[in-house]
């Protein structure tokens with residue numbers, strides 16, 4: 001099969017990497033290469049910077065109405081090419097086509113629509129200073145932004161950065177994940193067709209160590225928005241520190257899913273199956289630590305195991321597939337090593353733990369894994385503390401509200417949490433105590449783009465969403481006018 005060759009996108013042109021080197025990108029469901037990615041280096045970032053900084057001088061002065069018009073057009077073009085994007089995202093990432101169709105691609109279009117509207121409707125502050133005059137605040141675009149995204153929700157998370165960045169009048173150099181660059185590459189044509197001026201969005205494909213680090217260490221790039229692992233986040237903080245860059249870091253999580261005995265049992269169970277295994281557990285918001293109040297523990301565990309065994313693992317392009325393939329061989333091996341560790345730490349594999357034996361033909365070499373539930377571990381075990389980022393959850397019985405708050409918060413992470421209870425007072429009390437950027441009560445992954453999103457502790461720095469995105473992508477200043 002012919003491999004798709006991806007090229008960098010600089011100044012609205014597809015260009016080869018300066019050093020001419022490419023590496024393979026794999027179809028995770030087949031375990032074979034399906035494309036070639038530029039192995040970009042610092043000179044490519046320098047070229048992109050030249051294009052983006054030239055474009056900034058005019059784009060930053062373009063009216064909000066004009067920027068909004070182009071963003072709406074980009075959204076419309078993503079919708080018009082939805083099927084193409086859906087198939088590509090599923091093939092490149094391994095996710096079920098149903099998920100790409102219902103979540104990833106519609107949300108990518110909505111990211112542009114949301115910020116197209118947002119910039120038109122935001123109002124700044126003004127206040128009279130008695131005896132002096134009055135003050136007003138004004139937002140300025142900052143310059144060329146570095147946007148670095150991960151492989152789990154490739155287009156969804158990249159566009160969550162591009163849309164507010166350019167809506168605010170900045171220009172961008174994007175570095176999508178080296179594992180999933182295909183839909184970012186396809187987006188380049190959409191941007192051009194929508195009439196986005198040359199140089200406003202540039203894509204430099206390649207690895208984090210070369211292309212990503214060159215962006216972070218570029219002395220003239222004043223802001224970096226990064227979504228990815230916590231260890232990488234720490235490197236980005238260190239490498240960007242000499243330049244005092246503005247950073248937004250959306251990092252890893254080890255989210256708790258707390259099920260009280262007074263919950264709506266069926267709703268909690270059905271949603272917990274989703275929050276455990278959606279996208280093969282490769283969503284930073286997945287609830288991988290399930291805490292169940294003891295009176296319903298056995299019943300909930302049995303229901304969860306029964307539900308997990310019914311989930312269909314296999315061909316991501318089949319409409320009824322629930323779990324596709326993990327993104328890469330390396331990641332599959334990492335997730336498997338945590339299952340082995342769980343057993344060594346005294347856990348019991350209630351279901352899953354293996355590659356499904358039923359896979360035939362081309363799928364035999366894919367990176368598939370059965371949904372896995374591990375019981376019998378204590379909250380101090382590594383498997384209950386470290387992010388696995390695969391279809392693996394632990395389940396644990398708790399006795400009191402105080403205990404479950406304590407074990408939930410006894411974590412390096414603080415990204416999200418779900419609480420299941422029909423007692424409204426308890427819901428507010430527990431939600432108020434949980435150290436996480438987002439707490440859902442009786443639901444999971446319900447996102448309102450107007451609301452702040454981000455992590456506490458090692459799950460991140462800063463908030464994005466609504467006004468918070470405008471805060472990140474602009475410099476806010478106060479102007480004082482004397483009478």
Ligand code: NAD
Pocket residue numbers: 148149150151152153157175176177178206207208209211212213216227228229230232233235236250251252253283284387389415455459460
């Ligand atoms: P990763 O940190 O390995 O890579 C993310 C991106 O950073 C990639 O584009 C990579 O090439 C780049 N990168 C790697 N090293 C770099 C460096 N030294 N300098 C600059 N860039 C570098 O993460 P991943 O494995 O792609 O994604 C999985 C992680 O992302 C998980 O930990 C998950 O929880 C997290 N995540 C968090 C959120 C959130 O909103 N908090 C959302 C999705 C994923």
